[in-house]
Amino acid sequence: MSGEQQAGTPVELVYRLTVEDFREALGARSKASAAGRRNSRLLMAAFALAAVATALSLANEGTVDPPLVAMLVILPLVLLGVPRLQARQFHRLAADKGEFRATVESSGLTVRNEHSSSTHTWPAAPRYVETPNLFVLLSGDRNASCLTILPKRGLAGPAEAGRLRVTLDHGGAGSGAGVQPAVQ
Incomplete structure (x- = not known):
């Protein structure tokens, strides 16, 4: 499957956030923000x-x-x-929300849990940082004030990490609002 075809296929994640996820995500955000x-x-x-x-x-x-x-x-x-x-x-704050289900596709990201659902288009999270265990989506402001955590363990298999990376790299194709790796 080509990168363009992979970018058009939604990637699903199912996970519960841990303290270590937040620690790693905050560290990545700290390195990626001014x-x-x-x-x-x-x-x-x-x-x-x-x-x-x-x-x-x-x-x-x-x-x-x-x-x-x-x-x-x-x-x-x-x-x-x-x-x-x-x-x-x-x-x-996140523990009582239970299991998270995220769908990442070319139009954006939807995250659902027991209490809520939110959908973001790529302009809301135009940058990301990949760590050994996570993909951390960051807001476009200078301080990366908002972040979305996508743990790799929530993917169906190891190959899904590559598909997610391709989807993030091609996010917003056609809108000019693709997600870009954050400078570290």
Whole structure:
């Protein structure tokens, strides 16, 4: 089947979202969005400055001020802990919705669960990031404020990942609104 034919065939996914799905999706969004990259760089720079200030303080005075020690402890906790906490919070919101069923086709995406159904055309999610376990569809704004998580385990088989990728790459064919891989 050619790429164009595959893009015209709907791809179905059935899944339940996990905390790990949200953690991976938020990490991918952070790398793909300008705001996420900026926040990561700022936190890393603050940690590096605190480490340098601590080393200079030890070299000059032989002691370290408590605020520097606090920064050296708190900043890594923020870098590592906040994404996990966010993932747990998002999972709590999604857990009561039960099983998700997504249909991805050339006209867009429909996601259904026990409580709701939503349909999005490709202009609502013009970018995506593929991770080892997910396809993460992102909104077109600078900060990728909206995302849709499509776990690969929800596909009927391994070959379906290729079909989904082709459908995403050719999404909105004819409308000029195809989904594009997000720059990482």
